[in-house]
Structures are given as structure tokens and as C-alpha cells.
Amino acid sequence: MASLLNYITIDEWKTLSDTPVLIGMSIIRSASSGLFGNLKEMWTLGTTLKEEADKLPENELLQGVLKKMAPAKEQGYWDFLKDADVLAVTLESCRTIKDILARKASEQQAREYKQLVLRAGEKTAKASKEGGFLGFGGEHYSEQEKAALAQIAEALGISDWQPEEN
Numbered sequence: 612m613a614s615l616l617n618y619i620t621i622d623e624w625k626t627l628s629d630t631p632v633l634i635g636m637s638i639i640r641s642a643s644s645g646l647f648g649n650l651k652e653m654w655t656l657g658t659t660l661k662e663e664a665d666k667l668p669e670n671e672l673l674q675g676v677l678k679k680m681a682p683a684k685e686q687g688y689w690d691f692l693k694d695a696d697v698l699a700v701t702l703e704s705c706r707t708i709k710d711i712l713a714r715k716a717s718e719q720q721a722r723e724y725k726q727l728v729l730r731a732g733e734k735t736a737k738a739s740k741e742g743g744f745l746g747f748g749g750e751h752y753s754e755q756e757k758a759a760l761a762q763i764a765e766a767l768g769i770s771d772w773q774p775e776e777n
Contacts, residue, residue, distance in 0.1 A: 619711070623711050630701070630704045630705060630728060631656070631731055632656070632680070633704050634728055634729075634763055635656035636701070637698045637701040638732050638736045638756050639653070640697045641759040655735050660731050664677050667727075670720055670724075672716050672721075672724055698759055701766075702762055703766075705763055705766035705767045709766070712725070726769075732763060733775060736753070737775075760774060
């Protein structure tokens with residue numbers, strides 16, 4: 612049996628590997644945590660993707676995505692932070708992912724990919740406080756972040772997603 616990796620086109624790999632970063636950027640953009648908070652959220656996104664994918668070594672889709680991900684600074688993702696439509700771009704990418712996975716991945720691979728990127732987005736949201744002053748007050752998981760994640764879950768075709776409590 613031929614590997615799934617042989618059936619995914621270069622453009623599809625790009626979408627599969629770019630979307631987790633776009634999700635992180637959408638979360639960061641939805642509720643600003645300040646410079647250091649944003650850096651902490653980016654760090655959390657990267658480490659969560661790696662840690663979660665390491666738990667699923669048999670999922671060749673996730674392993675392939677990790678190998679094909681380029682560092683965000685090389686792809687100009689920080690430019691998206693200035694773009695008011697970053698969530699719209701992310702949602703379109705998620706809808707494309709849903710289609711790619713439906714056509715080319717097993718149900719398990721698709722479910723694990725979607726769960727991984729959504730979990731990474733949620734951990735990114737919780738990584739730093741929004742609001743407050745000098746670290747006092749604020750919240751780790753804002754309503755704006757929850758709303759963005761709900762839209763992302765819907766675009767990915769995850770109908771039963773509920774945000775975790777703080």
C-alpha cells in the first residue's frame with residue numbers, strides 16, 4: 612500500500628503545515644497580550660504542536676506536517692499580525708484542510724490533525740493573560756479567544772467542540 616504522503620500535493624502540504632501557525636496567529640490577534648505575552652503564546656504554539664504530535668508517532672500525516680513546517684519568521688507570518696483579516700484567512704485555510712483531509716486522510720488521521728491544531732490553539736490562548744495592568748488582573752482565556760476558536764472548530768468541521776474552562 613502506498614503511503615498517504617505520496618498522495619498529498621505540494622500545495623496541500625503547504626496548507627496543512629501553514630494552518631496551525633495561522634490558527635496561532637488568529638488567537639494572538641484576537642486578544643492582545645502585549646509583546647512578551649505574544650512571544651509566550653508563539654512559543655506555546657510551537658512547543659504544543661511538537662509535543663502533541665510526538666504522542667502520535669504512528670500518524671504519518673502529523674509527522675509529515677511537522678517535517679514540512681518552516682519557522683514562522685521565514686514565511687513572514689508576523690506580517691499577518693498587522694492584517695485585520697487574519698481570522699478570515701485562517702477560516703478559509705481550515706475549510707480547505709477539512710476538504711483535503713476528507714479526500715486524502717483516514718478518519719483517524721483527520722480527527723487527530725484537527726484535534727491537535729485546535730488543542731494547540733487553545734493552549735496558545737491560555738499561555739498569557741489579556742487585559743489587566745502589569746500582570747495584575749486580566750484573564751488567561753478571553754471571550755475573544757474562545758469565539759475565534761469556536762469559529763475555527765466550525766470551519767474544521769468539529770461540531771462538538773466546547774472551550775475548556777480556565
